[in-house]
Amino acid sequence: MPSISRDEVAHLARLARLSVTEAELDLFADQLDHIVQAVAQVGQVADQDIPPTSHAVPLTNVFRRDLVRPGLTQQQALAAAPAAEDGRFRVPRILGEEA
Amino acid sequence: MTDLIRLTAAEIAAKIQAKEVSAVEVARAHLDRIDAVEPAVHAFLHIDGDRALQAAKAVDEDVAAGRPAASPLAGVPLALKDVLTMRGAPTTCGSKMLEGWEPPYDATVTLRLLEAGLVILGKTNMDEFAMGSSTENSAYGPTRNPWDLDRIPGGSGGGSAAALAAFEAPLAIGTDTGGSIRQPGSVTGTVGVKPTYGTVSRYGLVAFSSSLDQAGPCARTVLDAALLHEVIAGHDPLDSTSIDAPVPPVVAAAREGANADLKGLRVGVVTELAGEGYQPGVLAAFEAAVAQLRELGAEIVEVSCPSFDLALPAYYLIAPSECSSNLARFDAMRYGLRVGDDATRSAEEVMSLTREAGFGAEVKRRIMLGTYALSSGYYDAYYGSAQKVRTLIKRDFDAAFGQVDVLVSPTTPTTAFGIGERTDDPIAMYRADLCTIPSSMAGNAALSIPCGLSACDGLPVGLQIMSPALQDHRGYRVAAAYETARDAAQGGPLITRVPELEVAH
Amino acid sequence: MTVTAELMDYDEVLDRFDPVLGLEVHVELSTNTKMFCGCPTGFGAEPNTQVCPTCLGLPGSLPVVNGAAVESAIRIGLALNCEIAQWCRFARKNYFYPDMPKNFQTSQYDEPIAFNGWLDVTLDDGEIVRVEIERAHMEEDTGKSLHVGGATGRIHGAEHSLLDYNRAGVPLIEIVTKTIEGTGARAPEVARAYVATLRDLLKALDVSDVRMDQGSLRCDANVSLMPKGAAEFGTRTETKNVNSLRSVERAVRHEMTRQAGILVGGGTILQETRHFEEATGTTRAGRRKETSEDYRYFPEPDLVPIAPSREWVAELSQTLPEMPAQRRKRIQAEWSLTDLELRDLVNAGAIDLVAATVDAGAPPAEARSWWVSYLSQSANSRGVELGDLPITPAQVAKVIALVADGTLTNKLAREVVDGVLAGEGEPEQVVDQRGLKVVSDDSALYAAVDEALAAQPDVADKIRDGKVAAAGAIVGAVMKATKGQADAKRVRELVLERCGA
Numbered sequence A: 001m002p003s004i005s006r007d008e009v010a011h012l013a014r015l016a017r018l019s020v021t022e023a024e025l026d027l028f029a030d031q032l033d034h035i036v037q038a039v040a041q042v043g044q045v046a047d048q049d050i051p052p053t054s055h056a057v058p059l060t061n062v063f064r065r066d067l068v069r070p071g072l073t074q075q076q077a078l079a080a081a082p083a084a085e086d087g088r089f090r091v092p093r094i095l096g097e098e099a
Numbered sequence B: 001m002t003d004l005i006r007l008t009a010a011e012i013a014a015k016i017q018a019k020e021v022s023a024v025e026v027a028r029a030h031l032d033r034i035d036a037v038e039p040a041v042h043a044f045l046h047i048d049g050d051r052a053l054q055a056a057k058a059v060d061e062d063v064a065a066g067r068p069a070a071s072p073l074a075g076v077p078l079a080l081k082d083v084l085t086m087r088g089a090p091t092t093c094g095s096k097m098l099e100g101w102e103p104p105y106d107a108t109v110t111l112r113l114l115e116a117g118l119v120i121l122g123k124t125n126m127d128e129f130a131m132g133s134s135t136e137n138s139a140y141g142p143t144r145n146p147w148d149l150d151r152i153p154g155g156s157g158g159g160s161a162a163a164l165a166a167f168e169a170p171l172a173i174g175t176d177t178g179g180s181i182r183q184p185g186s187v188t189g190t191v192g193v194k195p196t197y198g199t200v201s202r203y204g205l206v207a208f209s210s211s212l213d214q215a216g217p218c219a220r221t222v223l224d225a226a227l228l229h230e231v232i233a234g235h236d237p238l239d240s241t242s243i244d245a246p247v248p249p250v251v252a253a254a255r256e257g258a259n260a261d262l263k264g265l266r267v268g269v270v271t272e273l274a275g276e277g278y279q280p281g282v283l284a285a286f287e288a289a290v291a292q293l294r295e296l297g298a299e300i301v302e303v304s305c306p307s308f309d310l311a312l313p314a315y316y317l318i319a320p321s322e323c324s325s326n327l328a329r330f331d332a333m334r335y336g337l338r339v340g341d342d343a344t345r346s347a348e349e350v351m352s353l354t355r356e357a358g359f360g361a362e363v364k365r366r367i368m369l370g371t372y373a374l375s376s377g378y379y380d381a382y383y384g385s386a387q388k389v390r391t392l393i394k395r396d397f398d399a400a401f402g403q404v405d406v407l408v409s410p411t412t413p414t415t416a417f418g419i420g421e422r423t424d425d426p427i428a429m430y431r432a433d434l435c436t437i438p439s440s441m442a443g444n445a446a447l448s449i450p451c452g453l454s455a456c457d458g459l460p461v462g463l464q465i466m467s468p469a470l471q472d473h474r475g476y477r478v479a480a481a482y483e484t485a486r487d488a489a490q491g492g493p494l495i496t497r498v499p500e501l502e503v504a505h
Numbered sequence C: 001m002t003v004t005a006e007l008m009d010y011d012e013v014l015d016r017f018d019p020v021l022g023l024e025v026h027v028e029l030s031t032n033t034k035m036f037c038g039c040p041t042g043f044g045a046e047p048n049t050q051v052c053p054t055c056l057g058l059p060g061s062l063p064v065v066n067g068a069a070v071e072s073a074i075r076i077g078l079a080l081n082c083e084i085a086q087w088c089r090f091a092r093k094n095y096f097y098p099d100m101p102k103n104f105q106t107s108q109y110d111e112p113i114a115f116n117g118w119l120d121v122t123l124d125d126g127e128i129v130r131v132e133i134e135r136a137h138m139e140e141d142t143g144k145s146l147h148v149g150g151a152t153g154r155i156h157g158a159e160h161s162l163l164d165y166n167r168a169g170v171p172l173i174e175i176v177t178k179t180i181e182g183t184g185a186r187a188p189e190v191a192r193a194y195v196a197t198l199r200d201l202l203k204a205l206d207v208s209d210v211r212m213d214q215g216s217l218r219c220d221a222n223v224s225l226m227p228k229g230a231a232e233f234g235t236r237t238e239t240k241n242v243n244s245l246r247s248v249e250r251a252v253r254h255e256m257t258r259q260a261g262i263l264v265g266g267g268t269i270l271q272e273t274r275h276f277e278e279a280t281g282t283t284r285a286g287r288r289k290e291t292s293e294d295y296r297y298f299p300e301p302d303l304v305p306i307a308p309s310r311e312w313v314a315e316l317s318q319t320l321p322e323m324p325a326q327r328r329k330r331i332q333a334e335w336s337l338t339d340l341e342l343r344d345l346v347n348a349g350a351i352d353l354v355a356a357t358v359d360a361g362a363p364p365a366e367a368r369s370w371w372v373s374y375l376s377q378s379a380n381s382r383g384v385e386l387g388d389l390p391i392t393p394a395q396v397a398k399v400i401a402l403v404a405d406g407t408l409t410n411k412l413a414r415e416v417v418d419g420v421l422a423g424e425g426e427p428e429q430v431v432d433q434r435g436l437k438v439v440s441d442d443s444a445l446y447a448a449v450d451e452a453l454a455a456q457p458d459v460a461d462k463i464r465d466g467k468v469a470a471a472g473a474i475v476g477a478v479m480k481a482t483k484g485q486a487d488a489k490r491v492r493e494l495v496l497e498r499c500g501a
């Protein structure tokens, strides 16, 4: 099993939006490596033809009727917002795909 | 009236209906007890006495007016794990990320409890976002085990289990992803039940691992657990994974089992769930319990479930993967903590700073592990393979239940360990869930019932009873029969042997 | 770093390269409620008033699939000649973006509900191009962000952003084509015609408002160039923000000339997202991401699989309306249209309006003429879609009937239509209020004719001498005197009669 490098941990942290500290990078690299080694034996079934299981009792086609259900008021929706303005959630500037 | 706190839920409900005691008196007795022992135990994150007393008053009014009880548990106090939403109270999940967050909606479980007339005392402590086996991962400090305040009460539902063992509440709600109801039940000498996945609604249960999470009853007796089980279980159209089938007759099974033997019952002992790494005191207590079952007339057979060896590693791929996605919503934009918004930083920077500050070490570790396991190129080896392992585990269960009615094992390999003992060693910590994880992965029903004290340290040991999916009542029947026999053999309920807590004045 | 290269002349592009297209269309379904919750989907509500715990992504909330959205997805799949999956699932597409409340989009990944279809697209000259459909899958829309403090309201330079989640969770169907090759010079036209054809088909299915201007139909255009004779595709760009049919065509054409300019200059095309600028007809690069996209797809554990029974699929296929292409063929035959006439009708976007006018009793030829010429001009000068003109097919049919029974001349009829468009009421009301009826009372006309003859005695004499052609001047004078409300043919008859010619 490939060990997890510091760079890889940094990449994962970016993907996961965690601004990890330098100390955490080392700690996580070490711990993730251990955990991944401990769980890697699961991969032994990767090329076996076994159907995956996701739930105890298999269900299909669970649908809702297309009927409006009361939701939240604007006030309720915004009640827990760190910041709000004009009925909207106020957030720091978004670095979007547009630039 | 301090005796009120030592009654069972069934007894309390009966006394309220018989007007021997009012629900308000019961609630007040428990609130007094909470005042007295919380400084030592720290089972609760939020207590709302006024609200509890109001709910109790409503029950008393029903009784006075001669209206039928809302449920067999009307007026009984309950402690709710802080992972289920309830209007008018914070839901924090033991995390700084959600400090003070008041959800604008009730979880289906909460709604059912309120409609059944249960008196919710408050919200209980837990490992942050239910990740942990000791409640040490709570951002608000650990909960202590009433059997020994220097030890952990199990996790993630340590608060709920400790509240029961400290007589702060006769009933509690827990949630079980890899053992978070059963393992705390085991180490606190209480009963904890993980119902079949899909039989209790997850709507309003803050998700850790969606395909594993299941809420269930925590109590001090099997009958109390069954009564609570019937209040919270049942189909919910707001949860797509909810099974549209009648609730298994668990109360009837608990009542019948309490006065019956186990003749004709076949019990399988899982050979993989014993051996190296198991505390001798745990194994001895477990073997005594198995002997008790044999005495009750059950036929005991050894059953091998070879894939169970892969359950723990597969669990530590599935749960982190799902949590890495479920916890992405905590991003400082719509609710919860926001850190670093100084009008110059971008949303992306504020998200990263907030998540770094708001999540504890274990949560971050699992998010990182899950992000890794799902990232491109690794899916097949990790998440995909882990889902295949679930199939293998399910096949092992199916084969076993072809031969026996229920399976048994110790609930945990060891008794409660010391606070701080495993915090630096995640893998050692993860082993606490070794025996509970197979049923989590397969989704079938499983419960833990106290089966004595370990000769090594005098701490409670749990017997795990596993039943096929949707056959939850089997476990209740066996547990109830065992409970009666155990109490007869041991001279009374195990829980009465919990040491008296130093009470604050 | 921005590389600016000359745009290449379009004909030269085609001499050197073959364009390859891939089109992704997102359609918002017009269901009553969102994909996974019971919130309404109406456009234009106050911000954050059509939200609930689920579409706000609140902790503990769960999705439940809207059955009507699945039904629409299957019907769309069938209309696009797709296979319908026997079994499929939703998947989570994980990426952080503030307009997405859960920071994952519930979508479909390797198990779309519909796949392997095709759509025949008719170009302006009648040529038919078959576009292969890769897949059509279900997903949810995002919320909308408003950027505050930037000079233009765009993200760039914004100080902060405001989020409205009313649109978050609205059901979307994403329809993805296979690569479209071999269209050469017509690539931009094919792209536009494909989107137009798809729009008409979705409208006929009654599954969406298909309003590109409101964002209920959105197109992303993937364009790459392959040097003539090359075996491998070139690097593609994906242009977003293309919100009209005309823009689809312009965006593809611009990308072809832009990419060719870079390639001949020895540059390379970056695989990137670009944005179409309506004002200049050009595309502009998006922000380059510092981390590669890794969506970490996995099956959505909060939902169970969808396994449409074959009976259900067969039932739904019975609900498909006549497809636009077939309908055109039928109408062409019924109204005896030439290919050219049909094309004009289609290009004017008038086919439904004309059909409705015919249904209201008008002869096809007149109905077509009104919509394709006079009303199309009116729409153009007002800058609105033909269908958005404030006149109904029934009103147009009424005007046609008034001409047929002699109440109006064609000229008066146009005035009546103008009155209706000006909001003056029903055609009859306009006729009354503006006093537009044809003067059919001969005694009144005799007086006007006599007056005109008396005013121009030399002309009158010419007519009396048999120079009948001179009558035009008198007719003109009479028409002027009656403000055009006389029937010119009748006036002419009276003039000739008075002059004994």
Ligand SMILES: [Mg+2]
Pocket (backbone or CB within 6 Å): C107, C139, C174
């Ligand atoms: Mg998409």
Ligand SMILES: [Zn+2]
Pocket (backbone or CB within 6 Å): A071, C034, C037, C038, C039, C050, C051, C052, C053, C054, C055, C056, C169
């Ligand atoms: Zn909603």
